[in-house]
Amino acid sequence: xxxxxxRDPAAASGTALFVTTEFEPSLNLTRLRVSATAEGASVxxxxxxxxxxxxxxxxETFRVLLDGxxxxxxxxxxxxxxxxxxxxxxxxxxxxxxDGYEVEVTVRLTASNGGTxxxxxxxxxxxxxxxxxxxxxxxxVGGVACEICDSDRADTCTNRGTCGCGTGPACDLNANRCNGxxxxxxxxxxxxxxLACINGFCRCDPSTCAGCCDGNSCIPAPNxxxxxxxxxxxxxxxxxxxxxxxxx
Numbered sequence: 238x239x240x241x242x243x244r245d246p247a248a249a250s251g252t253a254l255f256v257t258t259e260f261e262p263s264l265n266l267t268r269l270r271v272s273a274t275a276e277g278a279s280v281x282x283x284x285x286x287x288x289x290x291x292x293x294x295x296x297e298t299f300r301v302l303l304d305g306x307x308x309x310x311x312x313x314x315x316x317x318x319x320x321x322x323x324x325x326x327x328x329x330x331x332x333x334x335x336d337g338y339e340v341e342v343t344v345r346l347t348a349s350n351g352g353t354x355x356x357x358x359x360x361x362x363x364x365x366x367x368x369x370x371x372x373x374x375x376x377x378v379g380g381v382a383c384e385i386c387d388s389d390r391a392d393t394c395t396n397r398g399t400c401g402c403g404t405g406p407a408c409d410l411n412a413n414r415c416n417g418x419x420x421x422x423x424x425x426x427x428x429x430x431x432l433a434c435i436n437g438f439c440r441c442d443p444s445t446c447a448g449c450c451d452g453n454s455c456i457p458a459p460n461x462x463x464x465x466x467x468x469x470x471x472x473x474x475x476x477x478x479x480x481x482x483x484x485x
Contacts, residue, residue, distance in 0.1 A: 250302065250339055251304065252278075252303045252305075252337055253303055254273070254300065254303065254312060254332055254340055256314065256342055256343075256344060257296060257297075257343045257344070258295075258296070258299075258316060258318075258328070258344050259295060259296065259344070259345045260295055260345070260346035261295070261348075262295055263358075263378075263379030264318060264346070265292055265320050265378065265397065265398065266292065266293040266319060268284055268286070268289045268293070268318075268319040269284070269317065269318060269319065270319060271283050271299070271301065271314070271315075271316050273301050273313065273314045273315070274312070274313050275311070275313070276307045276311075277306045278303045278304060278305045278306035279305070280303065284319075289319075289321075306336075307336075308334060308336035311333060312331065312333075314330050314342060314344060315327070315328070315329045316329070321397075321399045321406070323384070323399075326346040326347055327346060328346040328347065330342050330343065330344045348363075348381055348382065354380050355380035356380060358379065359379060361377070361380070362377025362378065362383035362384070363377070363381060364382075364383040368380065369383055371396075372394060373386050373388075373391070373392070373394055375394075376398060377394075381398070386407070389408075389413065390402065390407045390412070391415055392415050392416075393418075402418060402420050403415075403419055405420075408427065411432060411434055411439075411445065412427040422434035422437060422439055423436075423437030423438055430455065431445055431446040431447070432445060432446070432455055439453060441455045441468065442468055445468070446468040447467065448466065449463060449464065449471035459478045459482060461474045461477055462474075463478075464479075464484050466481060466482025467482065
């Protein structure tokens with residue numbers, strides 16, 4: 238599944254849904270989590286787009302391929318609107334599958350959290366139906382439901398309505414505390430790429446290392462002498478290291 242800037246009716250994509258999303262711009266969405274079910278088709282859940290650095294705009298479109306779906310059956314599509322990995326809106330739609338053709342469908346995303354949403358609340362969040370000023374304990378903008386920031390990993394609510402540490406985002410898995418606007422792991426600085434902060438120490442771990450672990454170093458691009466994947470211990474290969482982390 239990919240976001241599409243425009244649709245070319247002449248470009249056949251096979252059996253698919255051509256989806257248009259509608260949502261309030263004040264939700265400040267940065268990503269969509271898309272899942273679908275249809276008889277005969279296996280549709281993996283996807284995050285769109287891969288790059289979440291820009292805010293999405295109302296009317297974003299994408300295709301959902303339904304290879305193998307039976308003609309005339311019902312396809313159900315669910316879309317979650319994310320802001321910095323937090324779900325702030327959801328929507329669902331159904332459509333009848335047409336073998337070999339795209340079917341147009343529109344999904345309207347509405348604020349989640351039990352429908353808690355305040356209109357005319359551009360720089361605050363919604364608590365019990367009341368527009369509330371943005372603070373560390375009532376974080377959010379655009380009228381979405383207020384969030385209480387984690388005091389271990391954040392010390393402020395940013396102007397985007399997300400919890401942050403200093404001028405950056407909230408501390409991730411590579412740190413366990415935010416102090417003075419900076420992320421730390423134990424008594425030291427935040428861990429480097431591919432390392433997780435575990436019990437106050439930087440460790441190579443499957444939760445953060447896509448390559449292999451050589452002691453407490455994450456090898457992001459495995460090679461013949463350091464081969465592996467998914468945070469497993471590196472191993473030395475006789476001939477070569479394959480992309481799946483196995484040796485020849």
